[in-house]
Amino acid sequence: MENGLGVDQDYAKAIKLYKLAAETEEAIAFFSFAHLFGNGKGVRQDLRLAYIYSQIAVRYGSKRAGEYRDALAGQLTAEVRKEADVFAAAWTVKQPLPGISEASASPVGRE
Template identity: 40%
Template structure:
């Protein structure tokens, strides 16, 4: 749905499927969510969410995600929010891996 290959392009639908895959531990989907939130594609632009998803992808082995994450400029309060969100997301992923 993101690129419109084989289906009409639909960013909202892409975010839905990326989220499902990302929460199952798919590192590419985690990066794609970072891009979607960072660019406001299919969701309102949210740099805190983008930062958190890139952080999750980096923790799961995607080295480029750290570079993308580090390009996002956040206030100290936003950074604290992103770190808290990262923890929440990572806990959900770990719980899904155990199911």
């Protein structure tokens, strides 16, 4: 849905599917959210959130997310990285996804 390969490109549907996958702690879902926020695809670009999602994806086993997180790190201040690291470490699947409206599973600011 996100890339539109074989289907119409639809970020809202992609976000809903990623949200479902995130609820089952799938690393690829968090890595996908990192890319959406990092590139401003279907959501307002937010490198802090991209970094947070990358960090969460790393926790769930994604090595590629670690590389992406490290690339993002150079674009954030040390203070922002520290806050994001603390947030990502404390975040659990029982909490709302950062930057995603719980009610509609749509990106905050793009509803």
